[in-house]
Amino acid sequence: APSDPNNATSIFRGPFDDPRHLWSFKTTIDTYAQKVQAVDPNKKLCVTEFGWATSEGYDAPPQGFEFALDNTLQEQADYLVQAFQTMHDSGNVWLAFVFNFDFGNKGSGPQDDPVPYSIIDVNGAPRPAFEALAAMEKVP
Numbered sequence: 397a398p399s400d401p402n403n404a405t406s407i408f409r410g411p412f413d414d415p416r417h418l419w420s421f422k423t424t425i426d427t428y429a430q431k432v433q434a435v436d437p438n439k440k441l442c443v444t445e446f447g448w449a450t451s452e453g454y455d456a457p458p459q460g461f462e463f464a465l466d467n468t469l470q471e472q473a474d475y476l477v478q479a480f481q482t483m484h485d486s487g488n489v490w491l492a493f494v495f496n497f498d499f500g501n502k503g504s505g506p507q508d509d510p511v512p513y514s515i516i517d518v519n520g521a522p523r524p525a526f527e528a529l530a531a532m533e534k535v536p
Contacts, residue, residue, distance in 0.1 A: 440490035
């Protein structure tokens, strides 16, 4: 499937702004921040698991993870860096963890659900997202 969110055959329409919060990173972060800050206006979020799946380079995605076909390896890298920038710019996030670092070479192969999210491939080699995250500016 094409990775262009404007293409009618795309399964996934884009990660950063969509009214369905589970389909949009920015909307999810904003919604959680609003809920938390309604209780404590000074409380920041700790995002314990976020990432983008891509099955590029593998024969097929895990069953039920066909959306991973819409993301290229480069898009995974770009989206992860953009997500960190979005969280930083929001001012609402204290801490965030990418899902996942190395399940690619620790899972049971490309059909294992977490593997397409990994920034390490099934052979233990860094995917483009690994390099992009290593190179991105780190700001407090």
